[in-house]
Amino acid sequence: MQSEIPALLKNPDARVVGVSVEDLNRLKVDLVASGTVADVAAADKVVLDYITSVSVQQTGNLKVAMDVNGTVRDVGSSEYFDKLGLQELGKTLPPELAGNYVSTLQIPQTAANEVAL
Numbered sequence: 001m002q003s004e005i006p007a008l009l010k011n012p013d014a015r016v017v018g019v020s021v022e023d024l025n026r027l028k029v030d031l032v033a034s035g036t037v038a039d040v041a042a043a044d045k046v047v048l049d050y051i052t053s054v055s056v057q058q059t060g061n062l063k064v065a066m067d068v069n070g071t072v073r074d075v076g077s078s079e080y081f082d083k084l085g086l087q088e089l090g091k092t093l094p095p096e097l098a099g100n101y102v103s104t105l106q107i108p109q110t111a112a113n114e115v116a117l
Contacts, residue, residue, distance in 0.1 A: 005048060017054045018084040024051070058083060060103030065093055073097060 008014050014021045027050070028043040030036075037043050061083050063076035074097050078090035093099045 005051065006044070009047075015085070016051055017058060019051075019054065060101055062102045063093055063099035064102055065097035065099040074099070 005016070008016055009021050009025055012021055016024060024047055028040065028047055031043040031046055032040060037046060058080060061080040063079065064072055065074045065076070066072050074093055076091060076093035076097075076099050078092045081087065081090035
């Protein structure tokens with residue numbers, strides 16, 4: 001498990017990718033108690049995989065405006081932060097920059113392989 005996650009899971013008021021630490025800790029306990037995983041280390045890996053999966057899904061809420069050369073001109077993040085429960089953060093793209101959701105962008109095969117997509 002990445003080093004930041006165990007420390008973060010000790011803070012009962014924290015949220016990770018919009019999910020309360022209380023829910024993530026409950027997931028770990030339930031995984032072990034139900035016998036779904038063998039031990040806490042395995043439950044930690046499942047929780048990290050869950051966090052990663054949710055993070056990837058939520059990243060799809062970013063809007064990227066690129067020029068014809070593929071250069072990023074701006075990023076709209078208001079929808080991303082809204083879905084994390086942080087409505088006061090983020091930026092809406094200006095009207096002249098429509099942008100596309102990250103989830104709809106074509107990732108070159110080599111880059112996709114590097115990030116295990």
